[in-house]
Amino acid sequence: MKDIPPVVEASKVDLIFQTADGPVHAISDIDLEINKGDFISLIGPSGCGKTTLLRLIADLEKPTGGMLRVNGISPEEARLNRDYGYVFQSPALYPWRTVDGNLKLPLEIMGVDKNDQEKRAREALEMVDLAGFEKKFPWQLSGGMQQRVSIARALTFHPDLLLMDEPFGALDEIVRDQLNEHFHRLWEQTQKTVVFVTHSIPEAAYLSTKIVVMSPRPGKIIEVIESTLPEKRTLDIRETKEFLELSQRIRKGLRAGHSYD
Amino acid sequence: MLESSLAAITAILAFIVFIWYGASVYLNSDVLIDKYERQKTEWNFQLLVKDSWSMGRPILPAPHQILEDLKKSLFDHKITSKRSLVYHGGITISSTLVGFVMGGVLGILLAIGIVHVPTLNKSVLPWIIASQTIPILAVAPMIIVVLGAIGLTGLLPKAFISAYLSFFPIVIGMVKGLRSPDPMHLDLMKTYNATQPQKFWKLRWPASTPYLFASFKVSIAISLVGAIVGELPAGARAGLGARLLTGSYYGQTVQIWSALIVASVIAATLVFLMSFMEKIVQKRMGALT
Numbered sequence: 001m002k003d004i005p006p007v008v009e010a011s012k013v014d015l016i017f018q019t020a021d022g023p024v025h026a027i028s029d030i031d032l033e034i035n036k037g038d039f040i041s042l043i044g045p046s047g048c049g050k051t052t053l054l055r056l057i058a059d060l061e062k063p064t065g066g067m068l069r070v071n072g073i074s075p076e077e078a079r080l081n082r083d084y085g086y087v088f089q090s091p092a093l094y095p096w097r098t099v100d101g102n103l104k105l106p107l108e109i110m111g112v113d114k115n116d117q118e119k120r121a122r123e124a125l126e127m128v129d130l131a132g133f134e135k136k137f138p139w140q141l142s143g144g145m146q147q148r149v150s151i152a153r154a155l156t157f158h159p160d161l162l163l164m165d166e167p168f169g170a171l172d173e174i175v176r177d178q179l180n181e182h183f184h185r186l187w188e189q190t191q192k193t194v195v196f197v198t199h200s201i202p203e204a205a206y207l208s209t210k211i212v213v214m215s216p217r218p219g220k221i222i223e224v225i226e227s228t229l230p231e232k233r234t235l236d237i238r239e240t241k242e243f244l245e246l247s248q249r250i251r252k253g254l255r256a257g258h259s260y261d
Numbered sequence: 262m263l264e265s266s267l268a269a270i271t272a273i274l275a276f277i278v279f280i281w282y283g284a285s286v287y288l289n290s291d292v293l294i295d296k297y298e299r300q301k302t303e304w305n306f307q308l309l310v311k312d313s314w315s316m317g318r319p320i321l322p323a324p325h326q327i328l329e330d331l332k333k334s335l336f337d338h339k340i341t342s343k344r345s346l347v348y349h350g351g352i353t354i355s356s357t358l359v360g361f362v363m364g365g366v367l368g369i370l371l372a373i374g375i376v377h378v379p380t381l382n383k384s385v386l387p388w389i390i391a392s393q394t395i396p397i398l399a400v401a402p403m404i405i406v407v408l409g410a411i412g413l414t415g416l417l418p419k420a421f422i423s424a425y426l427s428f429f430p431i432v433i434g435m436v437k438g439l440r441s442p443d444p445m446h447l448d449l450m451k452t453y454n455a456t457q458p459q460k461f462w463k464l465r466w467p468a469s470t471p472y473l474f475a476s477f478k479v480s481i482a483i484s485l486v487g488a489i490v491g492e493l494p495a496g497a498r499a500g501l502g503a504r505l506l507t508g509s510y511y512g513q514t515v516q517i518w519s520a521l522i523v524a525s526v527i528a529a530t531l532v533f534l535m536s537f538m539e540k541i542v543q544k545r546m547g548a549l550t
Contacts, residue, residue, distance in 0.1 A: 058452060059451075060448055060451060060452070079451070079452065079454060080454050081454075082452075082453065082454055084452070085452075086448075086449070086452040088445050088448070088449070089445075090445065092443065092445040092446055092449055094446065094463075094464070094467070095546075095547065096467045096468075096470075096546035096547055097547070098547065105453075105463065106453050108463070109453045109454075109455045109459050109463065110453065137547035138547075139547070
């Protein structure tokens with residue numbers, strides 16, 4: 001039997017953008033392996049290339065060097081297979097579609113039949129605790145609810161890999177805590193592989209199994225920290241000693257990245 | 262709110278009517294005084310005012326003369342009669358609408374091409390802009406004559422002129438509209454591996470509707486202008502444009518003014534209908550209001 005390939009495998013990945021001001025080295029020499037069921041956070045200051053790395057995995061950008069595989073195939077093939085669900089920084093819901101219409105958008109595109117669409121949209125909405133909001137338009141929902149719809153939309157077509165780009169970045173702390181807890185439970189239930197971009201240390205520490213600390217100019221990986229926290233977590237865990245130690249390690253890593261400039 | 266805006270409109274209208282009556286006396290007085298002196302009539306200001314508001318062929322007719330003529334030519338003739346403004350208006354409206362539909366289809370197709378094909382973007386747009394720099398009054402007679410030579414007469418040549426004018430705002434608006442989707446929305450489509458038609462129908466097209474209606478409102482009004490201009494060259498015997506032309510041939514200024522008023526009422530109605538359709542569509546697309 002063949003071994004299951006890692007979900008994401010990167011070695012010496014490089015990305016240089018050609019801009020009007022000359023080349024910009026966005027990503028440099030990235031080695032990373034993400035396995036099935038991992039919850040990986042990419043953390044670092046602005047401009048460290050964490051979003052770019054996520055976009056590379058999603059084939060929204062192409063690397064200029066190195067080797068990058070998703071599920072053992074190229075990112076482009078993985079994208080064409082619809083192997084991942086992508087959640088953007090802002091909810092990116094279509095304003096002219098209701099919640100229900102937004103959830104069905106990927107299903108319509110992928111040619112899922114009507115009855116199945118109905119079922120999957122309902123399931124996804126229940127997963128994010130928004131049953132009953134089907135007929136609402138995005139503007140009728142709060143920012144937190146919109147972002148939950150956006151996560152539900154990425155779940156409707158059952159991808160095994162979720163790529164999330166600071167999905168809770170624009171929300172206030174109270175809502176953010178709620179969503180963190182909620183999303184952690186969701187991850188536990190579904191056992192999906194998640195790559196999660198954030199610049200919040202507590203968020204990264206609370207959610208992840210592995211934290212990838214990055215530094216800017218050029219964007220590279222400073223350190224990969226394995227979480228020491230148990231898999232079952234509630235928000236209360238943030239008061240424990242282990243959590244504080246983990247946060248400290250992340251902070252130290254981030255500071256080490258900054259001492260370069 | 263409504264009452265105050267109604268009051269404002271009434272006040273402005275009253276002011277315009279007041280100026281109009283004054284201007285009518287002022288502009289018609291030369292001709293009248295000339296006549297009084299030739300006929301050696303005793304005249305005073307009162308007589309001058311009375312006469313200048315009731316001339317047969319005034320330079321500027323008084324509002325009530327136009328209203329009288331409107332009443333006569335709208336309601337006193339059978340609507341199939343050549344003396345009925347309803348008949349002429351109907352003819353102009355039909356070529357306006359046919360031209361608007363042709364211009365709309367052409368404009369939307371061109372915009373789709375420009376947005377999707379880089380070569381068209383570079384090559385076609387300058388020509389489209391150049392097409393609108395040619396004065397339509399110069400082109401219209403040629404279009405009528407050339408199309409007449411190949412046997413096309415009546416409604417179609419006029420509709421072509423309407424289309425020629427009305428496709429332009431639609432191209433410009435729709436190019437902008439079809440390019441309006443958020444980059445994130447486009448990326449989302451890419452992550453779904455959506456086909457080009459899916460991207461168009463599920464994203465670009467719905468995102469462009471506000472632009473579409475804005476263009477439609479401009480277009481339908483200039484479609485009407487195009488239809489009237491198309492009726493001006495000799496040959497057109499019906500339509501508001503023909504009515505304007507015969508009016509100026511025979512010095513029937515009152516007739517010209519009534520035709521102008523009918524034209525502007527038609528334009529306002531068409532634009533209003535567009536806004537109404539826009540409201541309905543926006544409501545179905547979840548607009549805030």
